[in-house]
Amino acid sequence: MNTSDEIAKQSLLARLAALGYEVGSLAELRNSGQRYSSAIAVLIEALGEIHDERSLKEVVRSLGVPWARPAAVAPLIALFHTCDGASDSDLRWAIGDALGATWDDAWFDDLATIAADPKYGRAREMLVLGFGRSKRREAADVLVSLLPDATVNGHAASALIKHPAPEAGPGLQALLNDRRPWARKAAAKALSKIAELSTADPARVDVDYAESLKWLHADLATRGPRAFDGTSREWSTSLDLPDWPGFAAYLAQHLEGEFIPPLGPKLVTVVENAPLDAEDFVDLATIMGFVRLGWFIGDVETVDVHLWGSDSVVALCDVWTNEQ
Numbered sequence: 001m002n003t004s005d006e007i008a009k010q011s012l013l014a015r016l017a018a019l020g021y022e023v024g025s026l027a028e029l030r031n032s033g034q035r036y037s038s039a040i041a042v043l044i045e046a047l048g049e050i051h052d053e054r055s056l057k058e059v060v061r062s063l064g065v066p067w068a069r070p071a072a073v074a075p076l077i078a079l080f081h082t083c084d085g086a087s088d089s090d091l092r093w094a095i096g097d098a099l100g101a102t103w104d105d106a107w108f109d110d111l112a113t114i115a116a117d118p119k120y121g122r123a124r125e126m127l128v129l130g131f132g133r134s135k136r137r138e139a140a141d142v143l144v145s146l147l148p149d150a151t152v153n154g155h156a157a158s159a160l161i162k163h164p165a166p167e168a169g170p171g172l173q174a175l176l177n178d179r180r181p182w183a184r185k186a187a188a189k190a191l192s193k194i195a196e197l198s199t200a201d202p203a204r205v206d207v208d209y210a211e212s213l214k215w216l217h218a219d220l221a222t223r224g225p226r227a228f229d230g231t232s233r234e235w236s237t238s239l240d241l242p243d244w245p246g247f248a249a250y251l252a253q254h255l256e257g258e259f260i261p262p263l264g265p266k267l268v269t270v271v272e273n274a275p276l277d278a279e280d281f282v283d284l285a286t287i288m289g290f291v292r293l294g295w296f297i298g299d300v301e302t303v304d305v306h307l308w309g310s311d312s313v314v315a316l317c318d319v320w321t322n323e324q
Contacts, residue, residue, distance in 0.1 A: 001070040003053060004051075005050055005051055005052040005099050006017075006226045007133075008046070008049040008050045009050060010044075010054075011027075011049075012042065012049070012050070012059075013028075013043045015040055015190050016029065016039055016042060019038050019039055019042065020038075020106060021034070021036055021039055023082060025058070026058040026059060026061070026062045026116050027058065028062075029060055030065075035318045035321075035323045036065075036067075037067045038317065039062075040063070040067065040068050040071055040072060041071065042070055043059055043062050043063050043068075043072075044047060044071060044075050045061065046059045047059060047060075047063075047075050047076075047079055053084070053085060054088075054089075054090050056083075056085045056091060056111075057090065057091050060076070060079070060094045060095050060098050061097075061098065062092055062093070062099050062100075063076065063098075064097055064098030064101040064102065065095075065101060065102070065103070065298075066101065066102065066237070066290060068098075068102050068237075069102040069103070069104050070102075070104045070106060071108075071134065072098070072102055073102055073104045073107050074107065075100065076095055076098055076099050076102070077099065077110050077111070077114075077167060078291065080095045080096065080099070080114060080123075082258045089123065089273075092120060092123035093123045093125065093126070093245055094120060095123070096114075096120075096123050096124055096125065096126050096127035097125075097126035097127075097128060097317070099111060099114075099126075099127050099168055100129050100130030100133075101126075101130070103130040103133040103134065105134055105135055105136050108134060108136050108139075110132070111127060111131075112138075112142050113128060114125055114269045115131070115142060115146065115152070116142070116145065116146070116159040118149065118151070119264045121151055121221070122151055124151070124152050124155075125151075125152055125155050126155070128143070128146060128152045128155040128156055128159060129158055130136070130159075131143055131154045131159045131163070131317075132158065132159035132160075132161065132162035132163065132302075133142060133162075133238060133302075134163075134298075135246070135296075135298035139155050139163050140163040140164075140165035140167075140168070141160070141165075143159050143160050143165075143168065144156075144160075144164060144165060144167055144168045144171060145240075145283055147171025147172065147174075147175070147279055148171065153175060153183070153202075154175070154178065154180055154182065154183030154186060154187075155312050156177075157171075157172055157183060157186040158190075159174055159188065160172065160186075160190040161190045161193055161301070162301060162302050164190060164193035164194040164196075165194070166194055168190065168194065169191065169194060170189050172187040172190050173187075173191070175187035176188060176191075182299075183281075185313060193301065209243050209273045209274050209275055209278060211269065212266070212269060212270045213270055213280060215266070216263075216266055216267065216270055217282070219263065219266075219281070220258075220282060220284075222283070223258070225270055226283035226284075226285065226290045227290065228283075228290055228292065228308065230308055232292075232309065232310065233309070233310070233311060233313075233314045234306060234307070234308050234314075235306070235307045235308075235309075235313070235317045235318070236304065236305065236306045237304075237305055238298075238302060238304050238305075238319075239302065239303050239305060239323065240301060240305075241301045241302060241303055244268070244271055244272065244303050244305070245272070246270075247270050247305070247320065248264065248267065248268045250320050251316075253265045255284075255285055255286035255291065255313070255316070256286060256287045256314045257285045257286035258284040258285050258286065259284060259286060263273065263284075263294070264277065267282065267284075267293070269296050271303060273293065274297045274303070275297065275299055276294075276298075277297060278295070278296070278297045279294070279295070279296040279297075280294065281294035281295070281306070285301060286309075286313075287312070287317070288299060288309065288310055288312050288313050289309060289310050290309070291307060291308065291309040291313055292306075292307065292308040292309070293305070293306070293307055294308075295307040
């Protein structure tokens with residue numbers, strides 16, 4: 001590391017300290033358990049100030065967190081294209097990993113272009129996996145097109161678990177004989193999701209969901225008005241649907257109120273039965289005040305969860321995130 005890079009690195013740590021993040025390294029910041037949202041702008045600035053690959057990679061890794069979205073996405077895409085070194089360098093791999101973690105469909109076309117370009121080799125791996133977080137229906141088309149690409153086809157298969165598409169069948173079948181056990185497992189799971197999709201009765205699911213949701217809103221309507229003040233904050237995450245009951249149980253344990261029986265289990269069931277593209281919310285009374293819980297089913301077996309509540313509620317959810 002040259003003198004100018006060392007100065008830039010120390011300047012970055014000083015600016016972080018001024019924001020309340022007194023750490024000796026960016027690795028310490030990442031592992032601090034803090035949701036360092038206020039540091040994102042400073043970290044983005046550092047992308048243009050630090051040129052030593054090892055130090056720059058640490059900055060990139062620090063931006064590979066959900067709360068860096070959407071601000072970090074465009075700068076990371078730009079750095080992916082312009083950084084020095086081999087087209088599939090460790091730095092580019094780290095950038096691709098960060099882009100997967102901060103996935104934003106507003107940049108879908110740019111991300112799809114990178115994913116489709118074989119010159120970037122394995123640097124695309126985690127970015128391809130990020131297509132599993134996309135809510136765009138075209139994501140399945142991108143992933144199917146990558147199944148013949150031996151460098152990233154295992155990651156494409158993993159993402160196709162979230163986007164089961166019948167046209168992926170032949171490519172996934174071929175992967176069942178792949179030498180990599182994890183790729184074979186991903187292909188088998190994606191194929192099972194396609195099979196489930198072909199045998200499901202969408203009309204029955206929609207009716208069950210609509211009836212359960214109607215009951216839930218009717219029950220809440222009898223419990224009095226809910227009021228939020230101007231201090232409510234938003235917290236969000238994306239969950240595999242099998243993880244939703246565990247998160248709901250965590251909320252029930254700590255927030256109590258209407259998250260516990262008899263209402264809480266009904267809420268869990270409503271979200272579990274929600275069809276693709278379902279989006280709604282409920283306002284619940286808890287020991288930490290009123291909480292708005294919203295959900296969106298962007299793809300099969302995934303639920304985007306949004307909560308609005310007090311600082312204490314957001315901090316509670318952050319603790320859950322850091323324990324995963």
